[in-house]
Each structure stands twice: as structure tokens, then as C-alpha cells.
Amino acid sequence: EGITEFNIGILGGENAQDRLTSYSCLQTYAEEELGVPVKLFAPADYDGVIQGLLGGTLDMAWLGASGYAKVYLTDPDAVTPVLVKANLDGSYVYYSIGMARKDSGIESLEDARGKVFGFGDPNSTSGYLIPSVEIPKLLGMPMEEFFGEVKFTGGHEQTIVAVANGDIDAGVTWADGQGAWEDGYNSGALRKAVDAGLVDMNDMVEIWKSKPIPEGPVVLRNDLPEDIKTRMTALVEGLKARDAECAYGVAAGDTAGFVPITHDYYESIIEVRRQKSN
Amino acid sequence: MSTTLTPAAAAPADPALRARVHGAMTRRRRLALALPVLLLAYLAYVFVAFDVAGIASRARPENAATLLNDFWSHKTHVTRDNRSDTLQVAIEGENKGTYPDGQTPAWVHTGPTSDGPTADGTTAGGETVIDLPDGSRITYGRDISALIERPDFGTIRVARVGRDITLELPPGAALPDWISASARRVNVTGPGWRFSMTNARTETFRYAPGWELFFFTLESPFAGRSLPDLVALALWEPRLDPARPNLAGMADDFWNNRMWRHGDVVWALGETVLMAFLGTMGAGLIALPLAFLAASNFAPARLIRLALRRMFDFFRGVDGLIWTVILSRAFGPGPMTGALAILMTDTGTFGKTFSEALENIDTRQVEGVGATGANALQRARFGVMPQVAPVILSQLLYYLESNTRSATVIGALVGGGIGLLLTQAINTQKDWEEVCYYIVLIVGMVMAMDSLSGWLRRRFIKG
Amino acid sequence: MVDAPASLHAPADYAALMRRKRLYSGVIVVIFVALMASGFRLADARNAGGFIDGIGHVFDFPAEILSEALRDWRNLPGFLLEFLPSLIETLNIAAVSTLFGTLAAGVMALFSTRGLALWPRLVPVVRRAMDVMRAIPEIVVALVLIYLLGTGPVPAMIAITLHSTGALGKLFSEAAENADLKPAEGLASTGASWLQRMWFGIVPQVAPNWSSYALLRFEINIRASAILGFVGSGGIGYDLKTALQWGQGKYDEVVAIFVLLFLTISIVDALSDRARARLVRGGQPA
Amino acid sequence: MELHVRKVSKVFGTKAAVDNVSFSLREGGFVGVIGRSGAGKSTLLRMLNRLTDASSGQILVDGTDILALSGRAKRDWQSRCAMVFQQFNLVPRLDVTANVLHGLLGRRATLPTLLNLWSGADIDRALSILERLGIAHEATKRAEDLSGGQQQRVAIARALMQDPALILADEPIASLDPMNAQIVMDTLKRIQTEDGRMVIANLHTLDTARRYCDRVIGMRDGRVVFDGTPEQLTLGVARDIYGADATFSESATSTDIGALSTDRDYAAAMLDD
Amino acid sequence: MELHVRKVSKVFGTKAAVDNVSFSLREGGFVGVIGRSGAGKSTLLRMLNRLTDASSGQILVDGTDILALSGRAKRDWQSRCAMVFQQFNLVPRLDVTANVLHGLLGRRATLPTLLNLWSGADIDRALSILERLGIAHEATKRAEDLSGGQQQRVAIARALMQDPALILADEPIASLDPMNAQIVMDTLKRIQTEDGRMVIANLHTLDTARRYCDRVIGMRDGRVVFDGTPEQLTLGVARDIYGADATFSESATSTDIGALSTDRDYAAAMLDD
Numbered sequence A: 001e002g003i004t005e006f007n008i009g010i011l012g013g014e015n016a017q018d019r020l021t022s023y024s025c026l027q028t029y030a031e032e033e034l035g036v037p038v039k040l041f042a043p044a045d046y047d048g049v050i051q052g053l054l055g056g057t058l059d060m061a062w063l064g065a066s067g068y069a070k071v072y073l074t075d076p077d078a079v080t081p082v083l084v085k086a087n088l089d090g091s092y093v094y095y096s097i098g099m100a101r102k103d104s105g106i107e108s109l110e111d112a113r114g115k116v117f118g119f120g121d122p123n124s125t126s127g128y129l130i131p132s133v134e135i136p137k138l139l140g141m142p143m144e145e146f147f148g149e150v151k152f153t154g155g156h157e158q159t160i161v162a163v164a165n166g167d168i169d170a171g172v173t174w175a176d177g178q179g180a181w182e183d184g185y186n187s188g189a190l191r192k193a194v195d196a197g198l199v200d201m202n203d204m205v206e207i208w209k210s211k212p213i214p215e216g217p218v219v220l221r222n223d224l225p226e227d228i229k230t231r232m233t234a235l236v237e238g239l240k241a242r243d244a245e246c247a248y249g250v251a252a253g254d255t256a257g258f259v260p261i262t263h264d265y266y267e268s269i270i271e272v273r274r275q276k277s278n
Numbered sequence B: 001m002s003t004t005l006t007p008a009a010a011a012p013a014d015p016a017l018r019a020r021v022h023g024a025m026t027r028r029r030r031l032a033l034a035l036p037v038l039l040l041a042y043l044a045y046v047f048v049a050f051d052v053a054g055i056a057s058r059a060r061p062e063n064a065a066t067l068l069n070d071f072w073s074h075k076t077h078v079t080r081d082n083r084s085d086t087l088q089v090a091i092e093g094e095n096k097g098t099y100p101d102g103q104t105p106a107w108v109h110t111g112p113t114s115d116g117p118t119a120d121g122t123t124a125g126g127e128t129v130i131d132l133p134d135g136s137r138i139t140y141g142r143d144i145s146a147l148i149e150r151p152d153f154g155t156i157r158v159a160r161v162g163r164d165i166t167l168e169l170p171p172g173a174a175l176p177d178w179i180s181a182s183a184r185r186v187n188v189t190g191p192g193w194r195f196s197m198t199n200a201r202t203e204t205f206r207y208a209p210g211w212e213l214f215f216f217t218l219e220s221p222f223a224g225r226s227l228p229d230l231v232a233l234a235l236w237e238p239r240l241d242p243a244r245p246n247l248a249g250m251a252d253d254f255w256n257n258r259m260w261r262h263g264d265v266v267w268a269l270g271e272t273v274l275m276a277f278l279g280t281m282g283a284g285l286i287a288l289p290l291a292f293l294a295a296s297n298f299a300p301a302r303l304i305r306l307a308l309r310r311m312f313d314f315f316r317g318v319d320g321l322i323w324t325v326i327l328s329r330a331f332g333p334g335p336m337t338g339a340l341a342i343l344m345t346d347t348g349t350f351g352k353t354f355s356e357a358l359e360n361i362d363t364r365q366v367e368g369v370g371a372t373g374a375n376a377l378q379r380a381r382f383g384v385m386p387q388v389a390p391v392i393l394s395q396l397l398y399y400l401e402s403n404t405r406s407a408t409v410i411g412a413l414v415g416g417g418i419g420l421l422l423t424q425a426i427n428t429q430k431d432w433e434e435v436c437y438y439i440v441l442i443v444g445m446v447m448a449m450d451s452l453s454g455w456l457r458r459r460f461i462k463g
Numbered sequence C: 001m002v003d004a005p006a007s008l009h010a011p012a013d014y015a016a017l018m019r020r021k022r023l024y025s026g027v028i029v030v031i032f033v034a035l036m037a038s039g040f041r042l043a044d045a046r047n048a049g050g051f052i053d054g055i056g057h058v059f060d061f062p063a064e065i066l067s068e069a070l071r072d073w074r075n076l077p078g079f080l081l082e083f084l085p086s087l088i089e090t091l092n093i094a095a096v097s098t099l100f101g102t103l104a105a106g107v108m109a110l111f112s113t114r115g116l117a118l119w120p121r122l123v124p125v126v127r128r129a130m131d132v133m134r135a136i137p138e139i140v141v142a143l144v145l146i147y148l149l150g151t152g153p154v155p156a157m158i159a160i161t162l163h164s165t166g167a168l169g170k171l172f173s174e175a176a177e178n179a180d181l182k183p184a185e186g187l188a189s190t191g192a193s194w195l196q197r198m199w200f201g202i203v204p205q206v207a208p209n210w211s212s213y214a215l216l217r218f219e220i221n222i223r224a225s226a227i228l229g230f231v232g233s234g235g236i237g238y239d240l241k242t243a244l245q246w247g248q249g250k251y252d253e254v255v256a257i258f259v260l261l262f263l264t265i266s267i268v269d270a271l272s273d274r275a276r277a278r279l280v281r282g283g284q285p286a
Numbered sequence D, E: 001m002e003l004h005v006r007k008v009s010k011v012f013g014t015k016a017a018v019d020n021v022s023f024s025l026r027e028g029g030f031v032g033v034i035g036r037s038g039a040g041k042s043t044l045l046r047m048l049n050r051l052t053d054a055s056s057g058q059i060l061v062d063g064t065d066i067l068a069l070s071g072r073a074k075r076d077w078q079s080r081c082a083m084v085f086q087q088f089n090l091v092p093r094l095d096v097t098a099n100v101l102h103g104l105l106g107r108r109a110t111l112p113t114l115l116n117l118w119s120g121a122d123i124d125r126a127l128s129i130l131e132r133l134g135i136a137h138e139a140t141k142r143a144e145d146l147s148g149g150q151q152q153r154v155a156i157a158r159a160l161m162q163d164p165a166l167i168l169a170d171e172p173i174a175s176l177d178p179m180n181a182q183i184v185m186d187t188l189k190r191i192q193t194e195d196g197r198m199v200i201a202n203l204h205t206l207d208t209a210r211r212y213c214d215r216v217i218g219m220r221d222g223r224v225v226f227d228g229t230p231e232q233l234t235l236g237v238a239r240d241i242y243g244a245d246a247t248f249s250e251s252a253t254s255t256d257i258g259a260l261s262t263d264r265d266y267a268a269a270m271l272d273d
């Protein structure tokens, strides 16, 4: 049994239209490959894509690790992770980075006691989930007690801007952990903010760095016919070789390409998330 | 002038009356004073609860300046990659605004071919000279260094030495507050420009008024031409691109402008209106028959009426935005989901208002029609509909306008419409000129819907 | 809708008139149906999930939420209490912006009503200003203000106030247009100033209508302030969004917040319905 | 047409609005029903037209008990028994001709009427009736744009459109000024005499009853207390009908009875100056 | 007080509602302005009170051209020149005392008046004026709950509260029944004679003008066509003012002139029954 159309969800974060534009090459290739219309969707928050996957209206998406965990916990049979983006050095991890303004005098998490601490989107792996588990372990007490106030800014960009502006005293965002702090590392939200002129890295200090976090997986809906799954996986896996510029756009930066991955890789994140639920 | 005055303000004869009137007046006076006092007390409470005092410290007037500035201006990035030693000039630093190889704005002088003057009179190969609006000039040297000449300050030299960035000020000068320097990075800010150097790159931003590339992006042959020039091109000049007439080319390049994406924006506006239209009208179509069942004078049973009423209250009480979230599981992202969310809330609203309109009808007309032996359908058609139609129509049109506004917000959640473009542009906090563009379009769209619905109302209800 | 001759020369004229009317209505119906049908198809095509496929699953998500909440029903009372402060913040935002909006709208309405305006030349200017205030979605103002003022209830309050002013101003001015000018004229003849004329001559007349509109606005503003919370500006909407986005494991919170919000809206709705009915019917004691 | 009202009652809650009323009308004619406010006049007429259901009794029309009819048969009776109301009860937003055509609703197939599909002959008839009543020139105006007197004539035209054997008129002139009142009453009278249709009219003032009726039925508290010719309406009878507290308006000179009016009239007169 | 109206005109569009009117009033007294509807009576009074701006001319009051005043000075004049309207123009939802106190609005600071902060002495004065006019017992009722005659007396009380040199009354009894009309006119007359205030009243009927005025000004088409004592008002003069087509009402018996009424009265009489 075939399919009549193929829908790809794209996560939020930057200019919606730009995202659609960077994916349009993938759309063309997928249409060639599958012979059905391929549509792109870019809702403003993570949840839109997650609901689409759960409801079976989206067939493929590149999720954050935590987003995948949410899908899995809600319905283990909904999607399967197939690929993950590899960094230039072949690794596929990134880090949650704690930061503060240099002039705030905060140089480590300890210094942030009683201060306002900001997270991004509650569904974000690096922006909330990982730090919310690792930080209390490090501090030995719940964050709500240690910090004066814990806030959600809504996203990585907002957190960075809020810290830079002094709205919040410290916050977390993500980076690949490669390259120099002064450049905002090689890639990630910080680097984007630096490039956009939103922050001056001279004014910022790193106060914390998480353990490595696996990159979010590209997932496919389980109900898809096997052969469609294989073909789409192959398409994305071979994207870098076929069209490096397209791969750059889809991966939102330099990449060594997409490499296969399995569900097991995310077990720990799922466990973390399970703990955080009521 | 009359000299006779009203009898002196003698107390009126009846003391009881006088006491009553004075009493009433005193009560009114107390009320008149108590209300403002209560109001002030509440506002004082809110002042504290909202931490309004704290706003003063949190408010960022400089952001307002950035925002106002960005609303009507743009910046051009002149970036040298310190590793690959390549130069890129890009508007807003975006790929889409990058000048093609060998092309630069008039105020950037590059390479040996450039005859722009430099500090030593000529532009050596590999050097880049940037003229800035305040008369300052920045020269990117061949080695990884830059000279910044500020007329009122002197020459500043920034260079990469090993892994460090060094700063040399003019002799005797103290570090001014517009320079921020560390071993890793140097920032210099001037009026209308900004400079920075890190290990990886040397970069200058130059600000200029206007929405750059609003009409044509750089790859279009029409970019940067004056209006008379364009008119001439459109009307009689030979084709710039032999494959297409100039006018068509202009339209095409404008519509597909990669920077501003006018075509996509127009579609987004259309999609927003589509959601509002489908949602409102669909709700009207569903609510009308239900309203009959929920109106006390038409309801077949009290139970049905009460059940429907509660249902309307529920549908109305849940905002469209929440319906969007609830429906996104079943329908996924897209305009249909947004339209259905509007439909859900408005079915509740219309169910309530329509049934109220039905309850308020003038029964005489129905009776008049009924007395001729008309059956139920005929009574409804001629006795009821002419009365409720204007109410229904004006409600529909009113909500069509107000839903256009809601649809911008709902659109963001379902990944469609102008609202998605707008909220994302605001959240990334850099494309303020686009934010401004979208706001103008949204206000225009809502006001257009407002006029349209007003016009239709006048035409169909009064006429 | 169709211009008709003042009198008919022959019955055929009337039949022709009827036919023309029918034709017009027919054309309008056809246009409407065509718009609806093509709009529906377009939206359906642009949607990830089709209407037909989705309609059967509308209750999947609510069912998921409810079943979890039912399982963990014991948590509910605690959550109700936990989110009460947020609810109060939401209510305060709504109340203050309704208050300011009403005051500003009252002033703008008097300035923009022909026959009452202190400076008649400004009438069109004030009207345009109100149109613009009404047209800008609250969320836009709120998001921009968050950028300027930081997060918190104040941006939401200002955004809702602006919109309320525009929306109420228009309604207020319509009510003021219908006011009887005689009392104001009587006051003018005694040498009363513009402010006194408005306060004693016009405001008492329009007060029932105005307060009824303001009550309705309060209701709308509660919803608006909850929704602004949804996009990141404090209050209970923010809690709702956070819980809803987390998803599984916090659905009990979702239900608690939802119940709180829904109850509040229903109560305010019912109270204001009653109050408005009384206001408009008049019959206030002296 | 023969009409026998037999022991008809209507009870609202515990109150008998019409109480065991009986009378018979054998030939055509202009019948006036008089009585003070609340006497049950409107209720009686509404039962005749089946707008209100009677509590008990029979109304035989040519041998058929019309109170027992229902559905199609009831609507058939209604279409034969036209009703004219005090407030005209037209559809104000529709034009005059459309309102007159409504008189045929009970006689034509439902679907075409819903779509406003009337035959040319029907339209012709509507217009000729309007012409007869002298308002054909307003045929395309909206009903609400007409004066009260004109609206009432449109209502009568709608009634005539029904080609009824019986026309009921419930205080047809109570909302009209004297000049229009006269035009409307003259019209009704003309229809009754020229077409030979029976007219039963609730009337407000004795004056009018005396001037237009062949027969007068007086009601009080739901019961018939007088039934006879206008000439038999003496001052004593009038007091029976209107109660001993009825007053005379002061300008009265012509005749004692004509000037007799109810409290309501007196109050109305006091308010005008 | 001396009042000189000099060549005052008011043009609405192209129509001159008041056309080059001049007259002088030197001593106090009761001045009646008569003329048919549209003659310009109201416009004249409204210009005197500055409710309407004149197009040209001067009105000198003790040497000051009140037409040239503006802002504070204009309101000062208005507070010295009270106006009584045909429709009373009270604030219906406020009580009687509050309405009377409004007479002081032009004299007191704005803020306290807005908060209803009146001094005890002001309230006492309002009450004693109400007492003088015989309606003190209604002092706490809402204005809208009073009869027309009572409302007009409240309006006069508000006027007296202004302690005005000049009282203007624009058809003060046109909305009242004869009995109330008499009470109101008597009140105005009494104020004029007892307090020595000047009263200028637009009057509806010759009757009233003859009965109350010391001097009568007749207007037609915006111009003054008569200025003299009531005794000089002959039938011929009345025809000048009201036009040759003026009719007599039929009940007229007392005097020819008294019964003369304008078309409007005639029409009004026809409408009542």
C-alpha cells in the first residue's frame, strides 16, 4: 500500500521562511524519490511538530532528543529514529552551556545562588531537560530552592538575549562545544547570536557545561510502508554526498552528514524525562 | 445689571426636608470621593503586584533605540574570514544579501584594481578600505590587522598576534568607552558603524537608512537603479535579459525577492484571511440550526436547549488558541487546523448570540404570517428570517474582522499565515525591519477587513 | 438591495423586479458557496492532515489528557492551589487593562463624536487612531514590549489596554452619538465648561451602555490575558502552555489549570451577563 | 357561511379569559365585539383563527368543528379565515407586494414559496387588490417605510389575498390616528358589503361600533353580556359592558353613548392637549 | 441692565434664520417674542445666550459686545444669562437638587463640581429657590420622574440659581398642558416683577403674549416686523406676523386675536381627537 503525500515537519528556532527555503531542496529530492507531493511544515513551537507526528499527519521530522523522548513516552509506536546529524569531526553530541554576564560577577553555578536563572523551551533538550536534571545533582538541592527564580524564556535566542541584557542573571543554551568561547563556539545558538550581533562574547562567561548530549534524531513515522522508510533514510543519509549545499541548509550548518542511529541511543534521555514527569 | 438678588440663602423652612437633601448630598459626596480612592488603592496594589517600579530598572531604552533604528534602517556587513582570508560584503550579513564576487558598494574599496585612496595613498593588493559615514575609515591589512582612523581620536590598530587580539591606541590616549577589548576580541563602536575582530574574523557593520533590497535583491539586474531609470527600462529601454520583457522581469524579481519574499508574504496574508473566513462562516453555518434548538421559543425540549447552551458556553470559553493545540493532534499543522479552531470557538459564540436573537424576535410578524395558514417552514422563512438575518449577518461580519486578528496568532501555532512570519521575526530579535513590514501589513489587512465588513453590513442590512 | 421604481406601471414590472432580486441572491449564494468550497479545498490541501481523516481523531488528544488526569486526580486540588496566584495575576492584568482601556476609550469617544467633540477638527484623527489601536493584534504589541520592558505582566497589560481602548472607543462613540444633547445644552446655557457638560450631560446617559460594554470587555480581556501568557507574558496562560508543551506526565496540571481558567471565565461571564442585563434594562434605584 | 360558537372557554392558568361563550352568526355582516381591556375579545378572535387553542367548547363552521382540526386541515381553515391585527403584524423588512403574497402561503406548495417563486397571476392579483385599497403606488416599498394607516391597508390586502370567507380584525384601528382609522374602517366595511364576506372586529370605542356594525357582541370578564343591534346599545347596556366606573369625556355633546369611553381613552385624552 | 441688539444676523447655509435684527431693551420687563415656526425666534435667543454663534452684528450688554466674548468670559456671560428651554433640558437621571445646583457650574471650580462637592450654603440656596417655586418636596426625586410642569419649574429654579440679570425662555410652555402652562408663566412673571429681572420669552400663542408681556417683538422670516406693547397688537398686525393664511381655531369665542394660531397649532389640533 503506497502513500499519497509525504509531510515533513521542521522545528522552530529561526526565521520560518528561511527554514522552509533551506529545506526546499530536500523537498524536491524527496518528490523525485517518492513520486508523491512532499509538503513542509514549520510551526512556531516544538509541540506543533510533535503533535503532527503523534497524530500521524507528519511523516518525517528532525527532532530534538527531548522532543523524541516526549513522542516516545506518549506513544512508543509512533516513530522510529533513523538518522542523526554528525558534526564535522564525526561526533554527534552537543552540550548545554550555562552562561552569565561577565559584569554580574557570576563565574560558576555556585555564584548564581539566589539569582534569576533562565531556560529556553520546556521541550528543549539542552535548553531545559538536561540542565534540569544535571544541575540539581551538581548543586545537591532542587533548582527552585537554589536559584531565586527559574524562568522559561521561550527559546534559545531569547535566553541569550535575556542574559546579555541582564533580564535574567544566568541561563542555558546549546553549542557544539568545539572552537572558541569568544566566537560562541563553532556552531549552535550562541554562535548564531554572535553572528547576528545580538551579544558581545567579551561580556559573557561560561559558568557550566553539561555532559555530552546526543543530537536529536531524524525520525520516520512507523506506519509508513517499509520501502518508503528505506528510501527516505537513504536519501537523507546520502544528502551530503549528493548536494553538500543542501545538506548544509538542512543541517543548519557544517556537517559531516547524517549517520544511522537507533532508539537505544536515547534511552537515557527518555529516562531523564520520565523522572521529570508528575 | 440687575441689583435684586435672590432672597438671601436663608435655610429652607422645612428642617426635615433640609436634613434629607443634605443627607442625600453627603452620601453622594462620599460616593464620589470613595470611588476614586478605592480605584487608587487597587491601582497601588497592582503597582506593587506587577512590580512596576522594577520595570524602570528592567526597561531597556537602548533596545527601543535599536528597534526604532532597525525599523527603518539596515546594516551592511563587511567581513573578512581570518582563516581563509576571504572578504564578503553582505547586507544584513545574510547569504541572500551577499554582493556577488568582485562587486562591492561604493564605500568599500578592494584589491589592486581599486583606486581608492588609503593612508599611504594607494590601495595595495589584498587590502580593503571602508569609508564610514562619520568620516572614519577602516583598513583591513594584508596581515590579519586593521587600522581604524577616527578623525576626532586618531588611528587605532587592531591585529591578531598568535592567538591573541592586540589593540594599539594613538599615543597618550586612554581607552574610550566605545572600545571593548579582551585578548580574544576587540569591539569598536562609532556613529552608524561597528567593528569587531576575533581570531576567526574581522568584521565591520555599517548602518544606513531604508529597507535595503526591498524591491530587488542584488542578483536582479534591476537592483540599485533609480526610479526614472526603472520607468525607462520598463517602458522603452531594451531588454536587460533577452529572455523576458523588463516589466515582467521586474514583477518577477520583486515578487520572488529572496530577502523580503513578497510573494510568500502575500500568500501568508491570504492564508490568514482564509482561516478567518472559513472559521467564521463555517461556524455560522453550524451555529444557525443549533441556535434554533437552543432558543427557548423554538427548542423542541428544555433538556436539549440546556445541553446546547452549556455546550456553547464551553466552546466559547475555550479560546481559539487552545482549540488549535487540541486539534493539532488530529489535523496536524496547516491552515485547516487554524480554521477549525476558529470555527470551534465561534460556534459557541454564534450559538449564543443567534439563539438570543431568535429569542428576541417580534412574535407579531410570525403570528401575522401564521394566521394565513402558513406552515412551520414558511413561518420561519418569512416570519423569523427577515428579523434575524440582519443580526446574524452583522455578527458574522464583525467576527470575520476580529478573527482575522486572531488568525494571525493562531497561524503561528499551526505554521502558517502572516502570524508565523511575524512571531518568528520578533523572536529572533534581529529582523526588526521585517517586523515593521509585517505589522504594517497586518494593520492594513485588519483595517481592510474592517472596512469590507462595514461596507457589506451597510449594503446588506440597511439597503 | 435592488433599486426599484417608486411605482409600478404593470404587474410584469414587479415580477421582473422579483426575478432580478432572486438573481442577485442566487449570485451571492453561488459566490459564497464557491468561496467556501474552494477555500475549504485549499486549506485542506495545505494542511498536513486531511479534514476527513482527522475528524475521527478529534478526541484522541483530549482523551489522552483526560485519562491521565483521571488517573492522577489526587494531584488536582494541590495544583488548583498552586496555580491560583497565576490566575490572580491574569485577572489583574485583565482588570487593570479594562479599567485603563475604559477610561481612555471614554475620553477618546467624547473627542471623536460629532456634536460633542471639544475640537471637531480632531474627530477624524482620533477615529483613525482608534482604528489602528484596534487593528494591531495584542500579541504583536506584547512581543515588542517584552523586548523593550522585559517579561512580566506589564507588557501584556499595555497591549490589552491599547486594544481595549480602540475597541471600546468605537462602541462608546456609537453610544454617545445617540445621546440626547438637550441636557448638555441646558448645562452649556449656564456657562458650564466642556468637561462639566460631558460629565453631567452626557456621561450619565451613556453610563449604562458604556459599563455594559466595559463588562463585556473585561470578559474578553481575561481570555486575552490568558492567551498572552500563552505566548510568554506571565499569568496562568504561561503555566498552561508550559504544562501542555511538556505533555505526558503533566496533563494533570493541564487539566487543573484548564478547570481553573474555565471556571473563572464562566463565572465572570455569568455575572457580567446578569449585570449587563440589569444595566441595559435600566431600572436602577435612584 | 354559518358559524356557531358553542360554550367555548379559554383558561390561562386559573383565569378564564373566555368563559363559556356561545353565539351564532348565520348570514354575512359586520359584527363588532366590544368590551373593556382584558374582557377576552382578542382571545376569542385568536381561537377562531386557531392562533390560540381553546380549553373547551366547539366552533362549528358549516358543520365542521374547527377547534378539532389539526395540521394541514387546520392551516386550510386559517387560510380561509383571515386575520387583521392591531399592530398590523406585517414583515417590516419585506416589500408591500411580498407581504400581500403571504396571504397565499397556506395555499401554495411550500418549496416554491420559500424561494419566492410566485406565478404571474398571483402577482397580478396582489397588485389589483392593492389598487383596490388605493396603495398600489407603494407596492415596492418596504412595509416598515409606510405610515400606520397604509400598513393596516397592506394587512387587509394580505387578508383579501387569502380570499377568506371570514375576516377577523383585532382592534384594527387602535394604533391609528382618526383620519387613518376612518379610512381603514371604511375599507373593511366596503369589503364586507361589496364582497359579502363576514367581518368580525374587536372594537375599541362604542362610537365606531355604532357607526359600522350590523351586530354588536359585548363582552365582560370573558362572558358575553350583550348581543344585539347597535340600536339596542343603551347607556345602561354600555355601563353593563364597561362597568359603572366608565367616564364620559368632557367635550361630549353629540350623544351620551358615543362619548362613553373607557378609562384608557380618558387617560389618552388627558395626555394630548 | 441695558441690552442693544445691533444688526444681528445668522445664516445657516444660504438661509438667513435671523436677518439684520436690531432692538434695544433699557429697563427690566417681560418681553415676548412671537412669530410662526421658523421665524427665527429660537435662533435669536440662542445667540443671546451664545449657544449659537451669530454670523454678524453686535449685542451690547451694558456696553460690552457679548458676541465677541470667548472662553472664560463667554461662560461668565452665560452664567449671568439664564436659559429655559421648551424641553426643559434637565439631566433626567439626576435628582432635582443636583439639577438646580448645575446653575452654579459656571461659577465654581471644575474639579469639586465634578466630584459633587457643593457647599452647604449652595445646597440651602437651591432648596430655598425650590421652595419659592413650590416644588421643594420633590427635591430628592429624579428629574425624569416629575411631570412636565414640575420639570419646567426645576429648570426655572436652575435659572434662578444662576442669579441671572436676564432670563431667556424658549417656548417654555409649548410642551405643557394648559394648567401647567399657566403655573409656569405665572412663575416667570412673578420672578420678573418681584426680583426685577429681565425676561425674554419666545411665545407660541398670541394669547399668552397679550396676557404676560410688557412688550412684544414680532418676527417673520428672520426679521422684526413688529415691536410694541401688547395693546398695539391688532388683528392686522397679527396677520403681518403670522401671514395671511393663519387660521382661527373653531372653538374660539373670547377674542379674535387670542384665537389666532399658526398652521402648526391647527395641525396639532387635528391630530388629537
Ligand SMILES: Nc1ncnc2c1ncn2[C@@H]1O[C@H](COP(=O)(O)OP(=O)(O)OP(=O)(O)O)[C@@H](O)[C@H]1O
Residues within 6 Å of the ligand: D012, D016, D017, D018, D035, D036, D037, D038, D039, D040, D041, D042, D043, D044
Ligand atoms: N397568553 C396569555 N397568557 C396568560 N393570560 C393571558 C394571555 N393572553 C391573554 N391573557 C389574559 O386573558 C384575559 C383576556 O385577554 P384578551 O387579550 O383577550 O382581552 P381583550 O379584551 O382583547 O383586551 P384588550 O382590549 O386589552 O386587548 C386578560 O386578563 C389577559 O391578561
Ligand SMILES: Nc1ncnc2c1ncn2[C@@H]1O[C@H](COP(=O)(O)OP(=O)(O)OP(=O)(O)O)[C@@H](O)[C@H]1O
Residues within 6 Å of the ligand: E012, E013, E016, E017, E018, E035, E036, E037, E038, E039, E040, E041, E042, E043, E044
Ligand atoms: N442648526 C441649524 N441648521 C440649519 N438651519 C437651522 C438650524 N437651526 C435653525 N435653522 C433654521 O433657521 C430658521 C429659524 O429657526 P428657529 O428655530 O430660530 O425658528 P423658531 O422661530 O424658533 O421656530 P419654532 O417655533 O419652530 O421653534 C428655520 O428655518 C430653521 O430651519
Ligand SMILES: [Mg+2]
Residues within 6 Å of the ligand: D041, D042, D043, D170, D171
Ligand atoms: Mg385585545
Ligand SMILES: [Mg+2]
Residues within 6 Å of the ligand: E041, E042, E043, E170, E171
Ligand atoms: Mg423655536
